[in-house]
Amino acid sequence: MNQGFGNGRELRPTTKVLPEHARGHNRSLVMQTLYREGQLSRADIARETGLTRVTISDLVADLIGENLVIEIGQREDARPGKPATLLDLNRDAFQIIGIDLSEYARFRGALLDLDGKILERAELPLAGSTGDAAQQKVVALVELLIDKATRPILGIGVGSPGVVDLAGVVLTAPNLGWTNRSLQQELAERFGIAVIVINDANAAVLAEHSFGGATSDMMLVKVGHGVGSGLLLAGIPLFGSRFAAGEIGHVVVGTDGGLACVCGKVGCLETWLATPRLDAALALARTAEQKEQILWAAGERLGIALAPVVGALDLSEIVLSGPTELLDGTLARATIETIRARSMPEFHGNLVLRMTTLGEDIVLRGAAVMVLSGQLGVS
Amino acid sequence: MNQGFGNGRELRPTTKVLPEHARGHNRSLVMQTLYREGQLSRADIARETGLTRVTISDLVADLIGENLVIEIGQREDARPGKPATLLDLNRDAFQIIGIDLSEYARFRGALLDLDGKILERAELPLAGSTGDAAQQKVVALVELLIDKATRPILGIGVGSPGVVDLAGVVLTAPNLGWTNRSLQQELAERFGIAVIVINDANAAVLAEHSFGGATSDMMLVKVGHGVGSGLLLAGIPLFGSRFAAGEIGHVVVGTDGGLACVCGKVGCLETWLATPRLDAALALARTAEQKEQILWAAGERLGIALAPVVGALDLSEIVLSGPTELLDGTLARATIETIRARSMPEFHGNLVLRMTTLGEDIVLRGAAVMVLSGQLGVS
DNA sequence: ATAGTTTGTTCGTAAGCTTTACTAACAAAC
DNA sequence: GTTTGTTAGTAAAGCTTACGAACAAACTAT
Incomplete structure (x- = not known):
């Protein structure tokens, strides 16, 4: 409004x-x-x-x-x-639908109240769908949730992977086979309800800011099948000149080589950090010590990539989202220590790095924040 | 206003x-x-x-x-x-005073018209002054320029090195020996005119945006006795959580060592790029080829440091400010090629890297932009 | 009881922008 | 020379928005 x-x-x-x-x-x-x-x-x-x-x-x-x-x-x-x-x-007057399209194997959705609490959940296996078939699954998921609603729906928020413009057009989302797909407009026409589509990492940033108590100059790094990030600067989400802000997965890290990446380059951040790569490396490790080394190296690479960003942006907080068993612990410790060792302690000595407190629902809830903000001016 | x-x-x-x-x-x-x-x-x-x-x-x-x-x-x-x-x-009704405190050996100032054209210049050798003595030189420089003015002064803009908060307090400026110095307030009281104090690199960004035709998602890298930068994101200058945005001089670059830095770390960006270091390295070079190699290496390091920033922020333009004979040419070419090689071409293939068009007056003119913007809402 | 405090409303006013309607001043066509 | 149509700028009236003054209602404290 x-x-x-x-x-x-x-x-x-x-x-x-x-x-x-x-x-x-x-x-x-x-x-x-x-x-x-x-x-x-x-x-x-x-x-x-x-x-x-x-x-x-x-x-x-x-x-x-x-x-x-x-x-x-x-x-x-x-x-x-x-x-x-x-x-x-009137917190009980409306409900919100939040949709998370960022997982590799399934679409997840939830019905939330105005406080961002999850009332009902639903999910659909993606089963390799792409293109129109994938969009049909989004529609079906929304229908499931509309059926569960007991109040009028304030709006539908969708966190999508890939590059999403301000009008809710998914410019590119390789995993879903989407290019220039007007998801916002098509869902709005289909359901006659306000719809907001936003990049998944940006949604996560907003959730962390509204519900996770994050500061106003923060980066959220989302580790999963790929690696992405979202930025909040002076309380404002950053979208970037081509709506591709936060796409750090294919930045080359370090000057000492690394593994080949699907993108053709060598040593991209994803080759160190994406969960398939990390799981594979850990599976080969024989001892606990070797596993620690692998996690430390991954965290170190993340730190190397983030140090210039922390310096340039003067961030106060970095939040990690992804599998806790991989990220929380050695990897996070390596990241923050590396950043500290490679930036200015007088400015970034009290930089905080932590796991998200919102778990797997972070994108869902961020999408709901967008609806709250867009419809009520509240978040 | x-x-x-x-x-x-x-x-x-x-x-x-x-x-x-x-x-x-x-x-x-x-x-x-x-x-x-x-x-x-x-x-x-x-x-x-x-x-x-x-x-x-x-x-x-x-x-x-x-x-x-x-x-x-x-x-x-x-x-x-x-x-x-x-x-x-009424472009002839007022004049503006712009002051640049960022050079190592002298303070520079100018009298400008509302279009940002420089009408008169003045400068004072710093002669190693620090603390109150340095501030006295600022006052003297402003007095020189006020005497040259033929119209009422709209305001005084000052671009200072170091970390400057939004109230115009210089929190730290090592070269000038300043800490928590309320420069804006003290000058305003001294002269009874509106005063704006801003970090030099941020001033430069604003000048480039207003007068240099830069885009709205840009980074300006200022190479001199040190290395700093300023950021404009979605048309908004970024100050950072502790007003230290852009401080990239002491970020470590690469994973293969480097020279010791005054800050105690090894391989900081400044050890590759700051003009004293670069001049010293070039002086030792025997052949033109060796000089090219040195410049290429410096540009490459800048590219390595900037690639993650470009990816995270989705910048459309990077502008270099500093000695043209060092930066323009091999060094700039190495920087942009390195960034391209280390980031995603589908997003950053048309990233532009260029020298500033404003030369040595960039900070002066940026300080004037702040006055125009603050006093008239114009820039 | 009386005095003081706080809440929320009514009434009238000032500021800001719009719509409508007007005059002034011109070009083009006859 | 006259008519027609267009553009610039102004004047008057009306709506919206927020404010200040004043007040009644409802409570506590003495």
């Missing part, structure tokens, strides 16, 4: 702004305040936002009229003055 | 927006349109911006009242209808 103006530091104003846009922004600000802090009175919101009680009352009346906000009842505590009428988002 | 709302894609609205902010934005939009396209009528601006002729007339009346915009005269061409009254920014 609204995107907000933000406090962007763009140099050049580029589009007109009308008073009604300002109101839309303030509307989102009210929703945002309620979303994060829960039950508040109109006067509370006024104090929080800096708008007057009068204006807040007016905005809240609109939102109540649209059934987005409800009155909970009176505040119980004993204070002087007229008791406050508590408000909250 | 105004920052504009921008079209930021921040997820969370954070501050209230009033109608008067919307007007400030639209005001900047008018100024911006005039700044870029020169002589336009009110009706032209209305068509360009999407606002109505009435609103534009109102805004223009304000701006004329403040002497920021002037009527030039009537449009000459023969068309049906009432002839248009042409407007323009």
